[in-house]
Amino acid sequence: MSRVTQRASEMALDEATVTALRAALRTTAEEVVQAIIDEVPPYANALSGRMGVTIRRAVRTALGHYLDLASGNAAGGDGGDAAYELGRGEVRDGRSMDALLSAYRVGARVAWRCLAAGAVSAGLPAAEVAKFAELTFAYIDELSAASAAGHADQLAAWGRAHERHLEHLARDLLAGASPDALLVAAQRAGWHPPDSLTAVLLPAAQARPVYRALDPGTLVLDDLPDATGVLLVPDADRSHLLRQLSGRTAVVGPARPWTHASASHARAVRARSLSPDIRDTEDHLPELVLSADADAFADLRARALAPLRALPAATAGRLEGTLRAWLLHQGRRDEVAAALFVHPQTVRYRMAQLRELFPDLASPNRVLELTLAVSLRPS
Missing domain, CATH: 3.30.70 (Alpha-Beta Plaits)
Structure with missing residues (x-):
């Protein structure tokens, strides 16, 4: 049993009091809404037009359900469901839970002032007025909690949806989707x-x-x-x-x-x-x-370095290394020797061998092909 239901079970307003309060329901609802407009800035322009009609109707409905509870003619639940949906709607309208809780506080104060005045005028005993007050604020607390739950659930749902949209955008980007499709995906994700x-x-x-x-x-x-x-x-x-x-x-x-x-x-x-x-x-x-085209690179190496294939593997490896250093250092013998950790005379000897194997070594096209061929060793 909720606190509201328990409070309601401890009292039951007499029919005359309930009738008097229901007669003032529309006026009470209007005072509640006007106070929220005046005192809670985020609602200053939110309660006009069709939205204002909807909110006013919701306030009257909540007050009516409250009077049903107070008179023993209803069970808890309906008001909480509506408050839950109100919390979700506040997220969609871009308002924070702080704003809604402020509205509840203002609404509770004004509603109680109006309800208490009506109850006293109807002759409700002081002891019952105290119970009436406890029921009123317990009811508002229950509505506030239901709205907070709805607000939190909607934020979580939006967060999950936003996360999914961002993931879909990332997948579309990796798949190379068209610019138009990517723009739509980005807009959907709010990115x-x-x-x-x-x-x-x-x-x-x-x-x-x-x-x-x-x-x-x-x-x-x-x-x-x-x-x-x-x-x-x-x-x-x-x-x-x-x-x-x-x-x-x-x-x-x-x-x-x-x-x-x-x-x-x-x-x-x-x-x-x-x-x-x-x-x-x-x-x-x-x-x-x-490495962009591994087969083409393998073919290039095979063709460019074909003269080395007839040599023993060790000799071919030494000459390929010397050729690579010679091309890298643009034929500067001392720098080639330093890079290979050999004597410059050794470089001279090996280059003589390479010139015999590659008679057109001075040709720009041959230099380009050999440079590419020895730039990477095959995997």
């Missing part, structure tokens, strides 16, 4: 598109903790295959982002226009497939370019 997004790959368990420290517009997914998490960070300061990720197993893709975030994600995925040690994809562009 303001930035100029750019930067994809970050990291273990799923780390996604949420890192996400909380980033820009609030960051999108997060932590339920992708292979226990991978993805963050899409808006307009990231790259050096700052890398510092924030220090100590974590993360791969940071390039910044891309927000509708092309899938390209940033794709590069991060490819970088991770090359090496688990890559953190910043911008530091590994040559490897990423050369």
